[in-house]
Amino acid sequence: MQVPFNIPYTTGNELKYIEDCINTGKICGDGKYTKLVNKYLEETLFANKILLTTSCTxxxxxxxxxMGLKxxxxxxxxxxxxxxxxxPILLRGAKVIFAEIDEKTLNIDLDDVERKITNKTKAIFPVHYAGVSCDMDSLMDIAKKNNIMVCEDAAQALYSTYKNRYLGTIGDxxxxxxxxxxxxxxxxxGAISINSADALAVEKAEIIREKGTDRSKFYRGQVDKYTWVDIGSSYLPSDMLAAFLYAQLEAKNEIFERRERVYNRYYEGLKELQDKGIIRLPIIPDFCKSNYHMFYILCESEKQRDYLMANLKQAGITAVFHYLPLHTAPVGEKMGYKKGQLPITEKIGATLLRLPMYADLTDEQVDYVISNIKNLLLK
Ligand SMILES: Cc1ncc(COP(=O)(O)O)c(C=O)c1O
Known part of the structure; x- marks a missing residue:
């Protein structure tokens, strides 16, 4: 049996909507489907303003x-x-300060954040790893107390919640x-959620996204020509991509349920190994509802993780490691960081194994992955 790591799910409506988009005669950005997607995301996330972008990056x-970082x-x-x-922080000429992660959730450690705040700190970029929420109340309290802005990296966390609020809609x-x-x-x-109720914040985001021009206002008939008003770049995707995405979002509940089923089956199947203290399974805190983006296991050691990865590959299963900690990457080292400075981050980087996870994964495939892991670790 072959179990790839990921297969993008399709709903069957993608080509229909792309064809419709082509027939509108407008396939550049901000056409019919971009508007539909922005509106759909705003309504379903209860968000102030969402703008579709070319990527999360x-x-x-x-x-x-x-944020005016400099x-x-x-x-x-x-x-x-x-x-x-x-x-994005380095591109603005600002300095990146790496914080440690919490061993349970693998999200940013807020005690370490507090320790690292100085009078130069302008922002925090927390990441909701695997679609599991950071403790946003505590994080926002720290930010408010220190007059710091927050940008949630919710790349993996669309439709996950923190205390019933959608991730990505809580920070600035x-x-x-x-x-x-x-x-x-x-x-x-990708998409950006602009959470400030200040209309100027939305206007500014539209300008940045449209090459530094007020073209969005022009399209709405608010100005009679558009011009260069600030710095910006080209961050709006073709409407054909929005058409593809709209088909996906319409099937959001179905995709969620399929992933939830896979996640729960992995969890139940591998629990025995956790109970025996051989591996650790993901933890979702009570304040969070996950979107089941990922299923990972934490191994005892890097050796065990690499042994599993290699042997699963032999069995046709693609399981992969995840982030190599940024502070130990060449750019991190150039910034003056050294191995040993963030021990939890380094341990997780060395021991985490992501299992195949996608909406079309069958029960048979999940059971095959589970039985292979058990055979390898229990023998
Ligand atoms: C935490 C995180 N941030 C940002 C990104 C970048 O997303 P994109 O590929 O849409 O630019 C990713 C992509 O995997 C990610 O995992």
Whole structure:
């Protein structure tokens, strides 16, 4: 049996909507489907304003520009994350301060955040790893107390909640990904949630996204020509991608239920190994409802993880490691970080194994993965 790591789910309506998009005669950004997606996300997330972007990386870049980050500023984020959390900060000339993660949730450790706040700290970029929420009340309290902005990296966390509030809508900004590995996809794509009720914040985001012009206002008939009004870039995707994504979002409950079933089956099947103290399974705190983006196991050691990964591969199962901690990557080292500085991050980076996870995964495939892991670890 072959069990790939990921297969993007399709609902059957993607091509129909793309064809319809082509027939509208407008396939560039901000056409019919982009508007539909923005509205759908705003309504279902109870969000103030959502703008579709070319990627989550670009949504994070937009937030960093909008926050006015600059040389001399410091921004705190975890080192256990994808490069896209840190790059937007460096691109503005600000300094990245890596914080440790919490061993239970693998999310940013708020005690370490507090220790690392200085009078130069302008923002925190928390990551909701695996679609599991950070403790947002405590994080927002720290941010408010210190007059610091928050941009939630919710790349993996669309439709997860913290105390019944959707992730990405709690900080000043939230950023989502529709990359093919995520729950809802369009190949490459993202969105930014602008959570400030200040209309100027939305206007500014529209300008940044439209190459520094007020073209969005022009399209709404609010100005009679558009011009260059600020810095910006090209962060809006083709409407054909939005058409693909709209089909996915319409099937959001079905996709959620399929992933939930896979997650629960893995959990039940592997619990015995956790009970025997051989591996650890993911923890979802009570304050969070997960979108079941990922299923990972934490091994005893790097050796055990690599042994599992290699042997599962022999059995046709693609299980993969995840982040190599950013502070030990060449760029992190150039910034002056060294191995040993964030021990929990390093341990998780060395021992975490992600199991195949996608909406079309069958019970037979999940059981095959479980029995292979058990055979390898119980013998
Ligand atoms: C935590 C995190 N942030 C940002 C990104 C970047 O998303 P995108 O590929 O849409 O740019 C990813 C992608 O996997 C991610 O996991």
């Amino acid at each position: 670009h949504a994070l870049e937009m937030a960093a520009i909008q 040389e001399g500023d410091e921004v705190i984020c975890p080192a256990y994350t994808f490069v896209s959390t840190a790059n 900004y939230g950023c989502f990904s529709f990359h093919e590995t995520k729950n809802y996809v369009c190949g490459e794509g």
